[in-house]
Amino acid sequence: MAAKEKDGRRIVAENRQARHEFFLNETLEAGLQLLGTEVKSLRKGQANIAESYASIEDGGVWLINSYIPEYKGAGPFYQHEPRRKRKLLMHAKEIHKLAIAIERRGMTMIPLELYFNDRGRAKLKIALAEGKKLHDKRETAKKRDWDREKQRIMRDKG
Template identity: 60%
Template sequence: MARPRPATFDKVKIVAENRRARYEYFIDTVYEAGLALTGTEVKSLRFGEGSIAEAYAEVKENGVWLVNANIPEFSHGNRYNHEPKRPRKLLLHEREINKLHGAVAREGMTLVPLSIYFNGRGRAKVELALAKGKKTHDKRETIKERDWKREQGRILRDRG
């Protein structure tokens, strides 16, 4: 029997976050994926360096890959240092890969990384979302909603 997944992932140390993703996309399903990294990449992430602002994931025939994520070279790395923007393999179960492939191919969904973090066991993980892009009017609606929530908080604070 499969082990039940936790509702939220155990994020001990968040390294990089894609904050615009929730504004640009409707988030459907969120997956936790492992990252296949080299030693200097892990050290660079542990120092809190890294960016996934313009990163995305794609499903190829041999797995899921994180493309355009920037993990800068490790400062004390020598000739074994890594390339900062190389594609990195994401570690998922075969069933999850098939689901992602079907959603991207048939439904026109996008794979967006939301954050890179270290879990409780010290493993580097990526929070990967299956998302659909928002149109301009949807983004305006999100802004209106956010402003109204902020105004609502002010009103309640002033009256209470």
């Protein structure tokens, strides 16, 4: 699967389920510390961040449980581990702000998109999020259905 183009960015992987499962409060962009074979796999459009999350450990932010498959063009000696922890590159002020939000308000960091920016650098869009309860999910679905119905009515009448 090739990466999709969206306003100058080549999107490699999206976490569509995140908008359904969480209230997204604030989004940030972070760089990724990757190995060469990981970059090659990403350029082929192979990655999955649906089950991953970010965590603050040892003064840095880490992406945990993301899947970037091995690059078949490289030999067995140069391969990487597909589900290894990957360091996110952020400023110290941003890390401190995230740590406070997680500690005080009980939020979590969820990856939304993995993409290449216009300069060819791999970036990850992460969001500070709060989990939705079942009734919140139902309310969101009702609102989405009503908006869709409202659009149909306006289209037919107007």
